[in-house]
Amino acid sequence: MHLSVTSTLALLGMLSLLVVGTNAALKGVFAHYLVGSMGGADEAVKDVQDAQKMSLDAFALNVQDPSASWATNAIQLLFTAAEANNFKLFFSFDMSVIDQPSTFLPLFNQYQNNPAYYRHNNRPFVSTFNGGAKSFGASSPNAGWQAQFKDILSSQGIDPFFVPDFDDYGGATYDANFFKNYPVVDGVMSWESAWPEVSDGLVNVSSSKDQTALTNARAAGKLYMMPLSSVQFKHIDGGQNWYRIGELNLPLRIAQVLALQPDFVEIITWNDSGESHYIGNCWPEAIAGVPAIQAYSNGYDHTHWQDVLAPFIVAYKNGATSLSSVTPFGAFAGAFWYRPLLKAASCSGDGLGKPSGWQNAQDLINIAMLLPSTSSGVTLRVTSGGAVVATLATKPGLNFASVPIRTGSQRVELVAANGSIMGAGSSTQDVVSDTSGVCNFNYQVVHIA
Structure with missing residues (x-):
């Protein structure tokens, strides 16, 4: 992290x-x-x-x-x-x-x-x-x-x-x-x-x-x-x-x-x-x-x-x-990105097979969050596969972090010091462990709004 x-x-x-x-x-x-x-x-x-x-x-x-x-x-x-x-x-x-x-x-x-x-x-x-x-x-x-x-x-x-x-x-x-x-x-x-x-x-x-x-x-x-x-x-x-x-x-x-x-x-x-x-x-x-x-x-x-x-x-x-x-133009700005296919996938239906370098990939939710200089007590709550997997402290400027990912849906919430949700983003595609289709190591990038 x-x-x-x-x-x-x-x-x-x-x-x-x-x-x-x-x-x-x-x-x-x-x-x-x-x-x-x-x-x-x-x-x-x-x-x-x-x-x-x-x-x-x-x-x-x-x-x-x-x-x-x-x-x-x-x-x-x-x-x-x-x-x-x-x-x-x-x-x-x-x-x-x-x-x-x-x-x-x-x-x-x-x-x-x-x-x-x-x-x-x-x-x-x-x-x-x-x-x-x-x-x-x-x-x-x-x-x-x-x-x-x-x-x-x-x-x-x-x-x-x-x-x-x-x-x-x-x-x-x-x-x-x-x-x-x-x-x-x-x-x-x-x-x-x-x-x-x-x-x-x-x-x-x-x-x-x-x-x-x-x-x-x-x-x-x-x-x-x-x-x-x-x-x-x-x-x-x-x-x-x-x-x-x-x-x-x-x-x-x-x-x-x-x-x-x-x-x-x-x-x-x-x-x-x-x-x-x-x-x-x-x-x-x-x-x-x-x-x-x-x-x-x-x-x-x-x-x-x-x-x-x-x-x-x-x-x-x-x-x-x-x-x-590196501070946002407004109250905050951020995104998270993830691969919807886990690296251990067999990709048996893809004639090209897994890409070279697949071993170097990591199954993670990757987050970048920008907060103003006055920010205090704000946390990032990360939910993967229906379970909260991390609560991360932040500080003013550009924060970045990675959290291990699980299959299923993904969500990142920006939580104020008083517990209210300032912003959030939810996955556009569930994470799966294998596929019979394309062995896709591309990223989905989600707005935290």
């Missing part, structure tokens, strides 16, 4: 005070947005307005096919919605699919001067997913990116601010040698540090890779964009069937972000239903042709993670370094 940050995080928080002044003017918070088919302008407007309510600064538009009509149509709808609502977007080109910069440069040139395009120091912001090992025929990846991306744009009078995810460059993390070998970047983002690896076993997420990247980036005069995510569960085919720890991963990462004070934060993701870490709307058109994803994401709403993330974003931008400073 966890109701406070660890001593390690407290130490990092103290260290972060030394650097908060250097990055206070940055503090951009983005959400990774997987570009897919859209049903109409109303979907784009809904996404943009929901993101604004969270105080997000921009969507990082993951583009896999820069010329496909379904992609360019969605991008146009998003830019129109963003411009009308004073929101921002930037491109994150998916280099695990795209072969070379010349493939995406026409799309970038089309939008880089759009009023809705996100800029840093008046330079259009560009990111990637992977690409750190691609040389494009040059002597090194750095030379390839310089010649085929930066130099071509420079000849057109465009100076992009380049913050790629180069996790695939070949090193364990962004060490000092990385920044010597990749002067082409203005900063870096890590995707993989957002969760423990499957091979790590049953451990909490670590911020050690982020700390290394941040330290070396700043020593090189560069910036670091830290990833923040909830879980990664994928169950598509034999090569894409894994579970990377969820449970308390989201509030643990929130604490790590506050302690480290990175220059930017990227939430993974807004709408990637295929990896189960979506926090926003997942429009049916985007996965209409992928029944495997529909089978484990339809009916699994994650939007109430926004209730936890929105106050965090405001606190982070205001320089908060501890969970006690």
